[in-house]
Structure formats: C-alpha cells, structure tokens
Amino acid sequence: MPQITTSESHSTHTNENTNYTKPFSTIIFLFFMWGFITVMNDVLIPHLRSAFELSYFQAALVQFAFFGAFFIISLLYFLVSVVKGDIISRLGYKNGIILGLILCGLGCALFYPAAQYEKYGFFLSALFVLASGVTILQIAANPYAAILGKPETASSRLNLAQGFNSLGTTLAPFVGALLIYKVFSNGEISVDSIKTPYLIYGGIFLLLALLIKSVHLPTFVNKEKILKGAGALKHRHLIFGMVAIFAYVGAEVSIGSFLINFFALDSIMGMEEAEAGIYLSYYWGGAMIGRFLGAISMSDMKRSTTKYLWMAATAVGVFGFVYIMTAIRNENGSFFMNFLSFEEVSLFVLFLILNFACFVLGKSNPSKILQLFSLAVAGLLIVMIFFDGELAFWAAIAIGLFNSIMWSNIFTLAIKDLKEHTSQGSSLLVMMIVGGAIFPPLQGALADLIGIQYSFALPILSYLYLFFFGWKGHRISDKSIKEN
Structure with a gap:
C-alpha cells in the first residue's frame, strides 16, 4: 500500500482522531458553486436563443458543449494517467481542486469577450472551458470529500456536500434569472446582460481558489512511485460502479427532460410550462x-x-425552505408570495414520510439504502405509467427525493479501497456522466413510438441495475484485495 502523506497523517485515509470540520466546510461551498453554475445553463439557454434567434437544436448546443466536456476531459485524464501515471496522485487533491477552480473562473471570464463580439460559438467555447473546470473539480473533490475523515462515514460526508450542491441548483434559476433578466438587462434581451453576472461568478471561483490555497487543507499526495497503466480497471466493483453512474445519470437526466411534457398530458394535470x-x-x-x-x-x-430527531427536524426545515422559495412570484418587476395549500402538497409530504422510512429501514448502510431507494424509484415510475391524475403527478415529483443519495452512495461504494487508483477511478466515474447525453434521445424515440407516459418504462431498467449494484455489484472481489 502506498504512503499518502498529509499534514496530519501518513496513511491512505485520514487520522480518525483529527478534526476536519473546517476544511470540509470550505469544500462544501465548492459543491454549492458548481451546482449553481451548472443549473445556470437552464437560464442561459432561453436567453441566448432569443438574443441570437437560434433554433431549438442550436440552443441545445449549450448543454452539448457543457456536458461534452465531462466526457472529453475525463477521457483525456484517464488516457494520460494510463501513460504517465495518475495526475492528481502527483499534484495532490488540493492542487487539483485549485486547478479546477481557476479553469471555472477563466470560463466565466470568457463570457465577457463572447458577449462583446456577439459570437455564439465563442459562448460555446467559454462553456466548454467552464465545464472542463467543473469536471476536474468532480474528479478531485468527490474523492477528497470522501477521504476527509473516517472511511465508514464517507457516504455521509459526500451526501452532505451534495446537499449543498442541490442548494446551489435550487437557488441558481431564481438568482440567475433575476440578474440576467432584471438587474442587468436594461429592459431588453441582449447578450450584454450576461457579461456582469458571469464576471461575478468568475470572481467567486477565483476567490475560492485563493481561499483553498490559503487555508489549512490536508494535501494528500502520493509520495511513492506513480503507477502507470489502467490499474483502476482491475477492480471489479469499480467497473460495476461505472455502469451504475452511467445508468443513474442517464435515467435522472432523461426523467427530468420529459417531466414537463408528462405534466402537460391531459390525463395527468394538463399544465402549462410556467405552472x-x-x-x-x-x-x-x-x-x-x-x-x-x-x-x-x-x-x-x-x-x-x-439521529432520527435530527433527520425529522431537517426534513421539516428544508421542506419549509422549498415551500417558501416556490411561493415567490415576480410579475412586472414586483415580487409577491403565492403559497400552495397544504392539500396541494399533501401527497409530496406522504412521499417524504416514505423517504424517511426507507432511511430508517436502511440502518445507515449505504448499499442497503441504495437498494431501497432504487426499488422505490422503480415503483414510482410504475405508478407514473399505469396511473393518472395527481397520484402519477406527485409520484413523478417524488423521484427527486429518492434519487437524492444515489450519486454519493454509488461513488463512495465504487471507489472504496482503490488506494493509489482512487483518482483514476474517480475520472472514470465522472466520464460515465455521458449517460445523461445518451438516455434522453432513447426515451424520446420510445415516446414517439408509444407515447410519453409509457416511455418512462426505459429508466426502470436503470434502477433495477442500481438495485443489483447495491445488492452485489459493489462488493470488493477477493482478487482486488490480494492485488492491493
């Protein structure tokens, strides 16, 4: 086993008696920012489409450029690590995070000249640079958050960090729309209104890079000979984990892509997009x-x-936050509150209670919770397919509750005991985000054949595989143990 040195420890994992609360708190803001900047694309797409008079296909190139970077950069990272040895094993996780933040800041800064020259291709290039930075952050920060403490609580830390990532995704549409469409728009739709918000975001990323550089963070660096080759692929549970990430991200993105179409069905709710x-x-x-x-x-x-009392209080508190945020309305520049009635959200509350019960049944075991949640989502998808009205509608929305822990649990189970291959394994897992680019067209083609409602049968296959991964696929083989 290689010696991985830190300022505190000389083992693969951190010293269990060391308090890493402060460094982990710094990392949490990192997760918040990349969640925020990723969902900003949803605000950016309609704005650029109007400003450049783009077709839907041309506007969709925003997501293609952004998520294409995840696959390309992760693939390049893996190929370089095969030939030269793992990059972050040389740099250290801390320096890898700083590099990712600098690229994010640069990508945001490039929005200014892109707007100045009014070139759509320039915007796509800026998005690619920005997403390249996010990719490196994913490769470095996910395993860093996992190893920054006791191994048995790695899933807990990654879930907490991902929770703040979700906070970023929840706030981004509201804050981004306010800045781009109101504060900096000058009453008209133009690319100029994008300049200042993205300069602000870029500045935050660069300040965060300086913060990470200046604060005391453990610098996990492999001091032994850097191993070359595709050593990570010798671990069976990592390969199963790669397929699990591919299936999960593909299913999650695909479900999200067709939810509004599902809500619009007369047999479901017949809703318009705004509602x-x-x-x-x-x-x-x-x-x-x-x-x-x-x-x-x-x-x-x-x-x-x-533990359960804290969970109950947190569920009530965060639900209250979402309830208030969704009540904010903006018409003609005036803000007001329009709360949904308890009757309107009662089914969501029931599904929240079911979510809580699954956590209790899982008994804090990441693999068991993954099994329960996978079956729960498969069940919710079946309800969506065979039922109509409010039950199918809220079953679709409740999928978010049960998708919540899947990335964190799959990731920590997949990289467990990879040791010197951890960063290479992380890059392979991040590369599997490409599932999000493949599943939606497949479900779309299925929807053309059998209709939107029945097309949700496709992601059921993903969640059945995730159940397998939580049940047996995550287990570390005897061969992997002997090789390490």
Missing part, C-alpha cells in the same frame, strides 16, 4: 432534502433516537 416550473422546484428540492437526510442517516451519531 409546471413551480412544481418542478419540488423535484429538485426533494433531492436536496434527501441528501441532507442521507448525510445525517449515514453519519457516526451513536444514538438512533437523536
């Missing part, structure tokens, strides 16, 4: 609730009663 957008916040807000509950559930709290 559907309000309820869509419950879908993403549910993911935030589930991730915070997951962080508490898989923490090292000794007393079950105390």
Whole structure:
C-alpha cells in the first residue's frame, strides 16, 4: 500500500482522531458553486436563443458543449494517467481542486469577450472551458470529500456536500434569472446582460481558489512511485460502479427532460410550462432534502433516537425552505408570495414520510439504502405509467427525493479501497456522466413510438441495475484485495 502523506497523517485515509470540520466546510461551498453554475445553463439557454434567434437544436448546443466536456476531459485524464501515471496522485487533491477552480473562473471570464463580439460559438467555447473546470473539480473533490475523515462515514460526508450542491441548483434559476433578466438587462434581451453576472461568478471561483490555497487543507499526495497503466480497471466493483453512474445519470437526466411534457398530458394535470416550473422546484428540492437526510442517516451519531430527531427536524426545515422559495412570484418587476395549500402538497409530504422510512429501514448502510431507494424509484415510475391524475403527478415529483443519495452512495461504494487508483477511478466515474447525453434521445424515440407516459418504462431498467449494484455489484472481489 502506498504512503499518502498529509499534514496530519501518513496513511491512505485520514487520522480518525483529527478534526476536519473546517476544511470540509470550505469544500462544501465548492459543491454549492458548481451546482449553481451548472443549473445556470437552464437560464442561459432561453436567453441566448432569443438574443441570437437560434433554433431549438442550436440552443441545445449549450448543454452539448457543457456536458461534452465531462466526457472529453475525463477521457483525456484517464488516457494520460494510463501513460504517465495518475495526475492528481502527483499534484495532490488540493492542487487539483485549485486547478479546477481557476479553469471555472477563466470560463466565466470568457463570457465577457463572447458577449462583446456577439459570437455564439465563442459562448460555446467559454462553456466548454467552464465545464472542463467543473469536471476536474468532480474528479478531485468527490474523492477528497470522501477521504476527509473516517472511511465508514464517507457516504455521509459526500451526501452532505451534495446537499449543498442541490442548494446551489435550487437557488441558481431564481438568482440567475433575476440578474440576467432584471438587474442587468436594461429592459431588453441582449447578450450584454450576461457579461456582469458571469464576471461575478468568475470572481467567486477565483476567490475560492485563493481561499483553498490559503487555508489549512490536508494535501494528500502520493509520495511513492506513480503507477502507470489502467490499474483502476482491475477492480471489479469499480467497473460495476461505472455502469451504475452511467445508468443513474442517464435515467435522472432523461426523467427530468420529459417531466414537463408528462405534466402537460391531459390525463395527468394538463399544465402549462410556467405552472409546471413551480412544481418542478419540488423535484429538485426533494433531492436536496434527501441528501441532507442521507448525510445525517449515514453519519457516526451513536444514538438512533437523536439521529432520527435530527433527520425529522431537517426534513421539516428544508421542506419549509422549498415551500417558501416556490411561493415567490415576480410579475412586472414586483415580487409577491403565492403559497400552495397544504392539500396541494399533501401527497409530496406522504412521499417524504416514505423517504424517511426507507432511511430508517436502511440502518445507515449505504448499499442497503441504495437498494431501497432504487426499488422505490422503480415503483414510482410504475405508478407514473399505469396511473393518472395527481397520484402519477406527485409520484413523478417524488423521484427527486429518492434519487437524492444515489450519486454519493454509488461513488463512495465504487471507489472504496482503490488506494493509489482512487483518482483514476474517480475520472472514470465522472466520464460515465455521458449517460445523461445518451438516455434522453432513447426515451424520446420510445415516446414517439408509444407515447410519453409509457416511455418512462426505459429508466426502470436503470434502477433495477442500481438495485443489483447495491445488492452485489459493489462488493470488493477477493482478487482486488490480494492485488492491493
């Protein structure tokens, strides 16, 4: 086993007696920012489409440029690590995070000249640079958050960090729309209104890079000979984990892509886009609730009663936040509150209670919770397919609650005991985000053949595989143990 040095420890994992609360708190803001900047694309797409008079296909190139970077940069990272050895094993996680933040800042800064020259291709290039930075952050920060403490609570830490990532995705549409369409728009739709917001975002990323550089963070660096080759692929559970990430991200993105079309069906709710957008916040807000509950559930709290009380209080508090955020309306520059009645959200509350019960049944075990949540989503998809009206509608929204912990749990189970291959394995997992680019067209083609409602049968296959991964696929083979 290689010696991985830190300022505190000389082992693969951190010293269990060391308090890493402060450094982890710094990392949490990192997760918030990349969640925020990723969802800003949803605000950016309609604005650029109007400003440049783009077709839907041309506007969709925003997501193609952004998520294409995840695959390309992760693939390049893997190929370089095969030939030269793992990059972050040389740099250290801390320096890898700083590099990612600088690229994010540069990508945001490039929006200014892109707007100045009014070139759509320039915007796409800026997005690619920005997403390249986010990709490196994913490769470095996910395993860093996982190893920054006790190995048995890695899923808890990653769920907590992902919870703040969800907070960023919840706030971004509101804050981004306010800045681009109101504060800096000058009453007209133009690319000039994008300049200042993205300069602000870029400045935040660069300040965060300086903060990471200046604060005391453990610098995990491999001091032994850097191994070359595709060593990570020798671990069977990592390969199963790669397929799990591909299936999960593909299913999650595909479901999200067709939710508004599903809500618009006369047999479901017959909603228009503006109204559907309000309820869509419950879908993403549910993911935030589930991730915070997951962080508490898989923490090292000794007393079950105390843990469940904290989980209940957190569920109520975060639900209240989502409830208030979705009540904010803006018409003609005036803000007011329009709250949904309890009757309107009662089914969501029932599904939240079911979510809580699954955490209790899972007994803080990441693999068991993954199994339960996978079956729950498969069940919700079946309800969507065979039922109509409010039950199918709220079943669709409740999927966010149960998708919540899947990335964190899959990731930590997949990289467990990879040791010197951890960063290479992380890059392979991030590369599998490409599932989000493949599943939506497949479900779209299926929808053309059999209709939107029945097309949700496709992601059921993903969640059945995720159940397998939580049940047997995550287990570390005897061969992998002997090789290490």
